[in-house]
Amino acid sequence: MSKKLTTLTDEELIKEFQDFNTLEAYEILVKRYKDPLTNFVYRFVGDKDVCTDIVQDTMIKFYLNKDSYKSFAKFSTWIYTIAGNLAKNELKRRKRRTILSLHNDDEEKSLQIEDKSFIMPDRATDNQIKSGMIQKALLKVKEVYREVVILRDIQNLSYEEIAEITGLSIGTVKSRINRGRTQLQKLLSNIYKE
């Protein structure tokens, strides 16, 4: 049975989980999507701990609201939508905290990014330094552009999938990706001209 489940597509697995409440099917889907979602959320939010919490919450939501998934949609777009919405909520909450906070926590923010344990070991290498700079630049890009650029250029999703995840038209997605890239070009002009 287990072997059989692993060969199923995402949509078949969730159908199994919806119909028979098969926890194994759920676990397989979690295994398949935990890393892509972590990558996506981390690039979007820029904080490892928060990103892990978001992905955990995404999986819990998926578990609790499995029946809200409709079979005509792709499972990947559905789970990315949940993760994206939770990530946006987290960014909104951060903004509120920044506005309400009496002290300026800019230094704290920069320290958070520098302290990433998963970057630290190989940080000395050129590529790692570059990717750290790119991540910082990415976080400076406007939220609406950042999301689509990550989905397209990092997660390698199609325009159609991105349109479905974000609820935008394909044209809007394309123009936002272009604008996001332009903003990144300005921010990263020193890197990619080297």
Added chain:
Amino acid sequence: MAIMLQDDNNRENNEIKRLLGGMPKIEAPENFEYNLMVKINNGSFDLKTEKPRFSFVYQRLVPASAAVFTIFVLFFIYGLDESSVDTMLVVDPAVEDDAVASMHDSVAFREVAATFGTKSEKNSNEVTPEKSSTFVSPDGKLEKSSSFAIDNSKSVDLDSYIRGDKRLGERRPNNLSVVSGGEAGRTNRFNGFLYRQNDKDLDTLKARIDSIKKNMTTEKTK
């Protein structure tokens, strides 16, 4: 030129794509699934990133209602006087005391009071008429005349006088009473023309009346 710019743009876009694609993939922690399944098995579904449900109430309504309450309190502490708020549209407009005083002192006010005989003004009948008045001189200045134009002691109601009535000035110490044309006890706003007393004229008038009376008596006797 346009093609070159487009090429440059595409090249830069590809460069960005290459940079973003070359970034290391971030993976979930090793204990991710274990932690997740523990949460699910324990039924502890408190989402750390879930928006708090009171968020809207707390963020929008509470500050707004606090602001309204503060304005409400400040309004009653420093705002308009309560009486003026309640009766603003009901009460008569405020008149300054000086204006009221001058109105009561004025000759016109006494005239009106005497004419209409209001209850409150009946008591003011005792007020003696002014012997002087203020008038505007031709050069525009306010001047006070030494004596009023009509003096009761020197004025008569000619009709009453002819009828043999008493001099109105004695009965009604009011300037209106000395004006001719009005009947005793009847008070009109306009009581006719003034008759300025002149001793000589009065003597000649009396003399004429006497002569008329004499002529009449002589004719009757004849």
